[in-house]
Amino acid sequence: MERSLVLIKPDARQRGLVGTIITRLERQGLKMVAIKMLHLDRVLAQQLYAIHRDKSFFDDLVNYISSTPIIAIVFAGEKAVEVIRKTMGATDPARAEAGTIRGDFGLDIGRNSVHGSDSVETAEKEVKLFFSKDEIYT
Ligand code: IDP
């Protein structure tokens, strides 16, 4: 079964949107197989966003995601990566469609409420960054 990593970012957790976001994803038929709350250290934040290392917004991104605790979740399901990306909506909340998580709850491009892996390959890497094998249920 395909798996993907979802992070509920500081802005959404602080505003009490954790349950709402999980519900929206579960309603797509995705099954939660692992979950934890954690305060990212800068090293893990830099690993997660390594692909953006050379971007102008990299430091802001790392500072933000490691600013206050987040929720990390592994969802499993058919085409999980694609289903999650669609449910999240476009990266910039101003461009994300109504009815998507970012469209409805995102504040700006940095504080856009959720992270979701962008490919099956990335998903497997990201899941391993956050969870050990024995923390993931089948
Ligand atoms: P994604 O989260 O939709 O996969 P990415 O391009 O992988 O988007 O970027 C990772 C995160 O970096 C985004 O979720 C967003 O919070 C932030 N980001 C992306 N582009 C910009 C930008 O142009 N300015 C500021 N932050 C950005």
Ligand code: MG
């Ligand atoms: Mg991405």
